[in-house]
Amino acid sequence: MTLFAAPPPHDPPAVAASVRSQELGHFLRARRESLSADAMGLARHGRVRTPGLRREEVAQLAGIGVTWYTKLEQGREVQPSRQAIEAIARALQCNDDELRHLLALAGIKLDQAAPSADDAPGALHMQLLDKLLPYPAQMQSAAFDLLAANAAYERLMGVSLQQLPALERNCLHMNLFNPQWQRVVRHEPQAIERMVAMFRAASTQQSGDPAIAQRLDYFLRHSEVFRHAWERYQVRSPENNEKTFDHPTLGIIHLRQTYWWSAPRNGMRMVVYLPVSDQDAEALDRLAALPAP
Known part of the structure; x- marks a missing residue:
């Protein structure tokens, strides 16, 4: 049997709240643009240029203000509540993994403690x-x-x-x-995408882990396959x-x-x-x- 120690830790600062806010905004936009208004039964009038749902539609479905939601999607630090994030997750039809990801990006403590x-x-x-x-x-x-x-x-x-x-x-x-x-x-073709989605979940749950940050930087710089999957914002x-x-x-x-x-x-x-x-x-x-x- 082969045993290894965990990668040696480094001492860079934890991921800043502003970085998490930007990631949260990117994830919300990617999720919004992946949905179909027709499939969700939303009535529309006139020509629609926006892929997926409009911000106004997400805000209406979540029962929140469109200006506030726009700030959130733009990566501004607006400190959303757990209830607001859960409402947005329902509006965007997020699964449990995606909801946990959103809560972590919003800086909201999860019910389950992060591993040491x-x-x-x-x-x-x-x-x-x-x-x-x-x-x-x-x-x-x-x-x-x-x-x-x-x-x-x-x-x-x-x-x-x-x-x-x-x-x-x-x-x-x-x-x-x-x-x-x-x-x-x-x-199969989707296997790497699944692994990247799992890696994204881990990187958010353990955003202060320098070993994960180091790996993420390496993957983004050296693998086009990884970059393509990472940009899909799946968890x-x-x-x-x-x-x-x-x-x-x-x-x-x-x-x-x-x-x-x-x-x-x-x-x-x-x-x-x-x-x-x-x-x-x-x-x-x-x-x-x-x-x-």
């Missing part, structure tokens, strides 16, 4: 990862930093995580930049799903990716990969006999 930056796998986590063999398993942070992994996971991915620089020990980083990782993981929580891996020796393996938490919902999590069929289970048994990467 000092979260790290303990001895029980290490034992559990090894007990899960032959199933691949790893521990990761909310921002996809790889904190620990068992031997099956490294053999599946064909990468020795211990030999990677600290910056690269991150699932999103590997999916964006590592050719070996990209060859093994068979992603979501992790979800269990089925993934396909193309191992160079064993061929196609279908595994069910499952998330497990022993801390706050957006903190450190264990990810376990379970076989979908008997054939996939046999492939994992054969995987255990292969040499370590």
